Amino acid sequence: VNQTPTYQISEVARQASVSLRTIRFYQEKGLLTPSLLTSGGMRLYSQSDVNRVKLIRRFRNTGMNLEQIKALLSSENSNGGRAKAEHTLEVLGLEAENAHKRMVELRRQSQEREEIISLVKKCLDCDMSACPEECPPRAHLIQ
Amino acid sequence: VNQTPTYQISEVARQASVSLRTIRFYQEKGLLTPSLLTSGGMRLYSQSDVNRVKLIRRFRNTGMNLEQIKALLSSENSNGGRAKAEHTLEVLGLEAENAHKRMVELRRQSQEREEIISLVKKCLDCDMSACPEECPPRAHLIQ
DNA sequence: ATAACAGTCACGTCGCGTAAAGGTCG
DNA sequence: TCGACCTTTACGCGACGTGACTGTTA
Secondary structure, eight states: OOSOOOEEHHHHHHHHTOOHHHHHHHHHTTSOOOSEEOTTOOEEEOHHHHHHHHHHHHHHHTTOOHHHHHHHHSOSSOOSHHHHHHHHHHHHHHHHHHHHHHHHHHHHHHHHHHHHHHHHHHHHTSOGGGSOTTOGGGGGSOO | OOSOOOEEHHHHHHHHTOOHHHHHHHHHTTSOOOSEEOTTOOEEEOHHHHHHHHHHHHHHTTTOOHHHHHHHHSOSSOOSHHHHHHHHHHHHHHHHHHHHHHHHHHHHHHHHHHHHHHHHHHHHTSOGGGSOTTOGGGGGSOO
């Protein structure tokens, strides 16, 4: 939408660390329309488009699916200049929330793992032949 | 493998927070064999099996795919009692590494996002009609 | 004119979700 | 015997990957 479209698809892919297929796929799904098409049908993108792909990728990384992302970004929500900025900040805020939730979950699992590790470490100093079947650490041994 | 198999599939699903389908699917793929089958064909699981599902889930959460996980867990790697404990600790260590990488990536994206937020905040105090096309924050506004 | 891009089908994959139709267990 | 559980079979889906073949561009 913003600035003059100068990037070909492979350059966008490079900057956003995605495949060409991903960019075309996002277009198919209505999440990303190229700013311009050459007479021959080549897609041309602006910096705004690159940033949009990055935004989509960050959202995907927090577990959100494309339909939800599309709903967020297809803003019949904002039309004034200032409203656009406000809406963008709202979206980025939601993104931050989601990322935070992912972090919390990762930390929870990390703690779970640490507890298991300290349990299993005891097995190293244990005479396995004397260890009863129901010894809790044994239930964490692989196999 | 360990302890007496007392859990039905739905109890395993509950404890590991997955669906019945997921558990059966892991079996199909050779990641999780029930400890016992009743004469009628019902799957019965032990606490070890529950822990194995949880382990698989934590790995999945760090972006690893089922084939890789299977390779890790199908341990022709360890057969002695002590070797089992050592192998388990290795696997848990790898899991911790992967989780750490995910965290680092999330933090990187979080920082990227914060920079964009501070850019876009400037647009709130900007007279949009006087703002040039190439103003960097504009390239981050949605639409 | 030629190489390095680009384009469109269209089928494949991975990790399950989701009926449908029937068998098992206390 | 009855209801709550379980079973298999099998098709569907989201988010792309991966050719195969053709067209565009500097």
